[in-house]
Amino acid sequence: MKKISILVIIVFCSIYTAHSQELLLYRWVPSDSVKGNWGQNLSHWMHFYGAFGFVTPINQNVGSEIYFGKASNWELGLRYKKRITNWVAIGGNISYDFFNYRIEQNTNKTMPDTLFYDKQKILLHNFSLSPYIRFNFGRRGNKIGNYLDLGIFYNIVLGSAEKQRNTPDGLDRVKNKNLPYITHDYYGFYANIGIGRWVIYGKYNYSAVIIGNPIYNDIAPLTIGLQIGFF
C-alpha cells in the first residue's frame, strides 16, 4: 500500500512538472511540408457544396408546364476533383438533389390531373451521382480558378410526392406519396461555369422523369442555378 502511495505521488508530481510550463508554440516540420497531394489545384481536392436553382420553362411540354420562379431545385453534395494537368481535371459528385416542381394551373394541364388548385407541386428526392470533366482557364497557383465542368448525372429517385392545396373537393391540403408516374431513376447532362467557389450550373434531364401514363407529358427538363463550394 505504501509503495502504491509513493508511486501515485511520483506519477502525480511528474505529470505536474511536465505540464506546468505553458507551451506557446509547437511546430512539426515534415520534409514534404511544401508539397502534398491535397489542395485546390493539387492532385486531389474534395469539398462540400450547396446549390439552389430554378426549373426553367425552356423546352417544357404542354400539359405539364411548371410555374417559373416557384419551381426550384436544392442540392447538397460532396465534390471530388482529380487533377490531370493544370488545365484539365476529372471528378465526380455525390449529392442529395431535391426538386420542387410547382405545376402551372392552366387549361392545358393534364399532368398529374386536369383539376385546378391554388397550389400543386411534385416533389422529388434524389440521390445523385455525377461524374464530370473540368476545363480550367487562366494561369493560377493552388487555386480552383475559372473553369467549365461538363458532366452527366444519374439520379435515383428516393421518394416522390404530390402536394395539393385548396383542393376543389374542400380539403385544404392533400399529399400523395410514391407517385406511380415518376420514374425510379433518370439521367441527363450538366454544365458548371465556376469562378472560385461560385458556380452557375445548368442541368438537363435527358431521360423522362414522368412515365407510366401515356397522356402525361414530361416535366420541364432544364434547371439553372447558383452553387457555392464550401472550402
Next chain:
Amino acid sequence: MKKILVFIFLFNIGFSSISCLSAQDSYWVFFTDKEDVVFDPYEYFDTKAIERRIKNDVPINHPTDWPLNETYVNTVSSIVDSISGHTRWFNALAVLASEEQIEQLRNLYFVKQIESMDYYSVLASKKGCDRTFEYYNQRRRQLDILGRKDFEDGGFNGKGIRIAIFDGGFPGVNTSPAFEQIRNSNRLIDTWDFTKNKDFVFYSISHGTEVMSNIGGLIIRGNDTAQYGLATGAEFLLAKTEIKREPYSEEKNWLMAVEWADKNGADIINSSLGYTKDRYFRSDMDGQKSLVTRAGNMAARKGILVVNAAGNDGENIWNIIGAPADADSVLTVGGIDPSNDCHISFSSYGPTADGRMKPNVCAFGSTIVANPDGYEINVQGTSFASPLIAGFAACALQANPNMKTMELFLLIEQSGHLYPYYDYAHGYGIPQAKYIITKQKGNVQKTFEAEFNGNMGNENLMIKILNFTTPSIGESSLMYIKYIKIDGTIGSYQIIQVSQKKFAMRLYDTIEDDNMIKVVIFYDGYIQEINL
C-alpha cells in the same frame, strides 16, 4: 434532337462567357538584347544611387540598368493594344494583348520569351484588432524591444538613409502631424502611383500611412512625444503599388517600383506584400520561381536592402511565406505577439520550399500606429513588423555607413536576440540595437542545465534553470527548443513559457523519429545541444 440543341446552346453560353473573360490579357514580353541603346548613369540615377553603387562595389554602368531598345519597344507597341510598363532589369515590356497578337510577337526575332501575367492577391493587409492594449506602453515596447534607447543614445535615427515604401496608399502623409517633421525638413523625396501613373499617392487605403508611421512616425505635442518607428530622421520615397487593402494587384507594379526606388537612390525598401496561392504553389516558394523574388534578389545585388513582411498566412492552408519573402537576399520579417513575445498566430512560417530558413528576424506583429488623422490605433499583421525592422535597418546603416548591404543584412541577423539559435517562426529573433553598435553580445553565461532522464521510449528532458526568478506579470521567460534532423534541418521546434526552476519534458514522440539527431535549447542567451 431539340434537347441536344438546347444543351449545346447552354454550353456555348458557358464557353463564350469564359472566353470573353480571357480574350485579352497582360503579358511580359522579354527581349533578347539591348543593342544600340544609349545610357548615361549620371543622368539617370540620383546621386545617392551612384553613391550606394560605389559603396557596394556595384558597377555604375551595368546592362541591367540600360533602357530597353526603342526599336523593339516601338515594334511591339505597333502590334499590341497597349503597353502598361517595362522593366530594365529583366529587359521586358508589360503589354495588354490578345492571343493572336501574342502569336505575332513570338515570331519577332528579338523576343526571347513571353509570360502571362495574371492578377494575383497580395498580403498588404492588416487584421482587425480583437484585443485592447495600453497603447502608450505598447508603442514604447514595440521600439524598446529593438533597443530604441541604444540607437537614441548613439544619435541614430536613420538620418541620411533613404527608405522606399511600396504599399496601397498613403492618405494623410501630406497632412498628418505624425509626418510633419518629415514634410518640414523636405525628407519626402519623391512619390509615384504605379497603379495610375501619376505622382499623387496621398489617397486610397491607409495601410501605407500606417506602415510609414512604424518606420518614421513622430508626433510632438508640447512636452509629449509619441514615436512610432525608429527612423524618424530618414528620407522617404513612396510608391503606391497596390489597389486596395486585400487587393488583386500585379507583380508588374512591384517590379517597376523597385527599379524606380533604385533609380531614386533608395537604401532600403519596405514591402508589406506577398504573392501566394493565386499564382503559385507552396513548392514554388524556392527563391527562384517568381519574378518579384528574382527582382528582390536583384535589388540586393544593386545594394538595396529589401525588407519584406513574412505574410499573414500562418493560420491558413498556405501557411508559409510568400514571394518575394522567399528570396534569399530579402530580409523577411515575421511577427511576434506583444503579450508574450512569441510568434503571433497569423505570421507565416518558414522554411522556404528548398529548406532555407525564413523568416530572418521578427518584430511585433501587433503595433501602435498613427492613422491618417494622427490618432493612435492598434493594427495587426506582419505588414507592421516589417516597417519596424526597416526603421531599425535605417538606424543600423547610419551607425555603419560604410557597411555593404549584405554585410548589413548579416549584421541584423546576428543582432537577433536568439542568434545563433533560429527557428522557422522567429528566424534569429528580435534584432538588438546594442549589437549593431557594439558588435558584441556580452558574456554568455550558463542559464540552465538540461539532460536526459528515463527509459528508452519514455525519455524525459530534465531542465534546471539556474538563478531562477519568477517572471513578473507581463515579463516573458521563454525557452526555445528545436530538434535537428540528420540533414541538419529542423524537424520540429517549440517554445515554452518557463515558470518553474525545475521541470521535465517528455520527448518520446520526437525520439521515435530516427531522423532526429539532436536537440538544441535556447534560454536567456545560453544554448545547449544534446545528442539523441
